[in-house]
Amino acid sequence: MTHRPAVVVGVDGSEQAFTAAAWALDTAARHHMPLDVVHSWSIPLPPVGLGPAPVGLSDDRIRDAAQAVLDDVVSRLQATAPDVTINGSLYPGTPAAALLEAAEKATLVVVGSSGLDRMTEFILGSVTQQIVTHSPCPVAVVPAGEATEPGLETGRVVVGIDGSELSVDATRLAFEEASMRHAGLTLLHVWNAPEYDTAGIVMPDTLMLEEAHTDELRAMAETVAGLGEKYPDVQVEQRLRQGRPAKVLADASRGAALVVVGSRGHGGFKSMLLGSTSRSLLHHAQCPVLVVRPGTADS
Ligand SMILES: Nc1ncnc2c1ncn2[C@@H]1O[C@H](COP(=O)(O)OP(=O)(O)OP(=O)(O)O)[C@@H](O)[C@H]1O
Ligand SMILES: [Mg+2]
Structure with a gap:
């Protein structure tokens, strides 16, 4: 196989994505693989016909804010697993494009079932849908919460x-x-x-x-x-x-x-x-x- 043995996880700063990242970290550790944490940034489009973009939204400031989100996730994860190699990768562009690119080299790509923009508890996020339907490697989708009550297959x-x-x-x-x-x-x-x-x-x-x-x-x-x-x-x-x-x-x-x-x-x-x-x-x-x-x- 051409895939680099790494687990990739996408984060957007939401707690749900952090839950997915923590699960990805545990999985990477079990597989003795590094974890790549991916976060993407892009310039928000100004509202059409409403004049110039809001002041202060320069590329640099947006990129720096995205880097800070990524650094925070990586350092929170690293604190719980000092022995696992964790890399943070910042990508320009859409989250789905970033994750699909990172997945090219991965063994597994991990996403939350929905992220920052989620509408209801049960709706799959649009990024997640794109990854599940286009990923070049297997995809793990991690839900937000714990099971309401354990079932017959608990732990299996x-x-x-x-x-x-x-x-x-x-x-x-x-x-x-x-x-x-x-x-x-x-x-x-x-x-x-x-x-x-x-x-x-x-x-x-x-x-x-x-x-x-x-x-x-x-x-x-x-x-x-x-x-x-x-x-x-x-x-x-x-x-x-x-x-x-x-x-x-x-x-x-x-x-x-x-x-x-x-x-x-x-x-x-x-x-x-x-x-x-x-x-x-x-x-x-x-x-x-x-x-x-x-x-x-x-x-
Ligand atoms: N009857 C089943 N029992 C257990 N697992 C199943 C069953 N049907 C599907 N699956 C699981 O779900 C996966 C996807 O199958 P799914 O039924 O979603 O696709 P499909 O058969 O191509 O489309 P559809 O059933 O919507 O026409 C299967 O690879 C299998 O892992
Ligand atoms: Mg079927």
């Missing part, structure tokens, strides 16, 4: 598998993360009975469907059995649940160490950059979510 790494190629890539990363975090790993497959217009159609038996999905999960687990041998320290559970995949995955995120998914799965239109399961999970997850995009997971 959970990977959503639907049998797609990307969910196999996701499983590979999930094994690695579980091993690094000394956490158990749950292979979670969610199934749902198809909705039929019942007129004149014989509904498939639920038990039969459940059995079919149990076989499917077993087959998926066999596909990644080699990973179990590579990571013998990781305790693995296979879980089959019925319901809406995004809802079940969000529920599994309560108290989990990490949920790992592919950016795409089996369904959808080829041109879509993010499937509906991943998108909905990113809005509702209560723990960090690692999204694996095509061609970004190392073997």
Whole structure:
């Protein structure tokens, strides 16, 4: 791979971004990698037709203010982890462009689910959306708060598998993360009975469907059995649940160490950059979510 082994995190001065940076620092330390903290600055556009830009907004002053924000984050982080190499990088331009450029050389890019400009608790920030759909390496999205109440997968790494190629890539990363975090790993497959217009159609038996999905999960687990041998320290559970995949995955995120998914799965239109399961999970997850995009997971 051409990526430099570093974890990159984007900060904007918000507490939510600092939470993401602290999570990125912990992850970098576990991977024995440096952390690159990225902050971008740009000149605000003056309101059109309202005369000259406000006095005092020179390039230098804006850049200096941005540098101060970055220095503050780096020194707060460094105080908690003196042994980790932490670099601060200031980029001119938009945050998304800065992060995508930094991600070119990274192993993982980390962002908060929303930042300074957030509108509500659950809406994904626009920068985060751009990173998740365009990053050249896997992306971790860190939510603002703690889980409301711990769930069944507390402390574990959970990977959503639907049998797609990307969910196999996701499983590979999930094994690695579980091993690094000394956490158990749950292979979670969610199934749902198809909705039929019942007129004149014989509904498939639920038990039969459940059995079919149990076989499917077993087959998926066999596909990644080699990973179990590579990571013998990781305790693995296979879980089959019925319901809406995004809802079940969000529920599994309560108290989990990490949920790992592919950016795409089996369904959808080829041109879509993010499937509906991943998108909905990113809005509702209560723990960090690692999204694996095509061609970004190392073997
Ligand atoms: N039934 C499922 N059980 C567990 N995990 C799933 C399931 N469906 C999807 N996932 C996870 O979510 C990832 C993205 O799949 P998603 O369903 O969002 O995309 P898609 O199938 O391409 O599009 P869509 O389902 O919206 O048509 C998958 O790689 C997998 O990790
Ligand atoms: Mg799908």
